[in-house]
Structure formats: C-alpha cells, structure tokens
Amino acid sequence: MTTPESAHAGDEAQLRQLIADQLSAIGAKDLDRLMTHYAAEVVVFDVKPPFQTTGADAWRRTWAACLPYVPDACQTESRDLRLTGSGDVAVAHWRWRLTGMAKDHPAMQTWMRSTAGDRRSRGRWPSVHEHASVPFDPQTAQAAFTPEPQSYT
Numbered sequence: 001m002t003t004p005e006s007a008h009a010g011d012e013a014q015l016r017q018l019i020a021d022q023l024s025a026i027g028a029k030d031l032d033r034l035m036t037h038y039a040a041e042v043v044v045f046d047v048k049p050p051f052q053t054t055g056a057d058a059w060r061r062t063w064a065a066c067l068p069y070v071p072d073a074c075q076t077e078s079r080d081l082r083l084t085g086s087g088d089v090a091v092a093h094w095r096w097r098l099t100g101m102a103k104d105h106p107a108m109q110t111w112m113r114s115t116a117g118d119r120r121s122r123g124r125w126p127s128v129h130e131h132a133s134v135p136f137d138p139q140t141a142q143a144a145f146t147p148e149p150q151s152y153t
Contacts, residue, residue, distance in 0.1 A: 012083055015090055015118060015125055023076035023096055029067045035060050039119065039126035047112070047132050074100040088120035109145035110134060 018037055025034035035056060044053045046062065053059045081094040093115040101108055117129035135144040 015083055018125055027075045029070055031063055039128045043129050045131040047134050071101050074098045090118045092116045
C-alpha cells in the first residue's frame with residue numbers, strides 16, 4: 001500500500017523526470033518527445049513573440065519554428081530545481097541553458113528561468129502552464145548574459 005509520503009516522493013520523482021526529459025528533448029531537437037509533456041490546454045508565456053501561446057497545437061508550432069535555431073549536438077544544464085504541490089497540482093521552477101558549445105557561444109551565456117504548473121491527469125503530470133524568462137539589465141533593457149546564474153538568496 002502506498003503511504004502519502006511515498007506517493008509524494010513518487011510524484012516528485014515523476015515531475016523531476018518530466019523536466020529532465022523536456023530539457024533533453026530540446027537538446028535533441030525532438031519535437032514529438034518534447035510535446036508529450038504538455039496538456040492540450042497549456043498556456044505559455046514565452047521570452048519571444050508571440051509571448052503568449054494558448055493550446056498544445058499552437059505551442060508545437062512555436063517550438064517547430066524555434067528548434068532549428070538550437071545548435072546541433074548540444075545538451076542542457078539545469079540548476080536550482082524546486083518543486084511544490086498538493087494533491088493533483090504541482091509547481092516547479094528552475095534555471096537552465098544550452099551547453100556543449102564553445103564557452104563564448106551566446107547560448108552558453110544565457111540562463112533561462114522557467115516555471116511550470118502541472119496537473120495530474122490519468123497518472124501523468126502534463127504542464128498546463130509554463131513561463132520562461134531571461135534576466136535583463138534594467139538600465140539598458142538588454143538581456144543579461146553571464147556564464148554563471150546570479151542569485152540573491
């Protein structure tokens with residue numbers, strides 16, 4: 001019999017695996033695998049136009065247009081993944097970037113910040129909301145590039 005503590009640990013492991021698989025799919029430019037993690041009604045606030053996308057079909061088209069710009073043979077690195085949730089709802093936030101390129105490649109200098117809201121459905125945790133952002137310098141309104149993520153905790 002599953003206790004609440006072991007169920008919570010299993011949910012957390014499943015959510016961590018979901019995020020790791022999403023990041024791996026981005027590095028592999030695997031659109032089909034990436035999209036298996038989104039609910040049909042997902043709403044995404046993105047860093048680039050159109051800035052807000054509603055529905056998995058529209059989000060698929062956004063990724064299809066973006067993935068050709070992901071460098072070949074890259075991987076991803078993530079840090080600071082935090083999860084919280086109760087019952088059938090969970091929220092995660094983390095930082096990530098593309099890796100595997102020359103150290104001075106712009107993708108190696110950009111730490112994305114992601115937040116995802118997931119709702120359990122039929123034993124899975126599809127994302128129903130995702131928000132991505134890039135840090136910026138408020139004095140110049142330019143993206144802030146740094147090889148190491150900054151934290152003020």
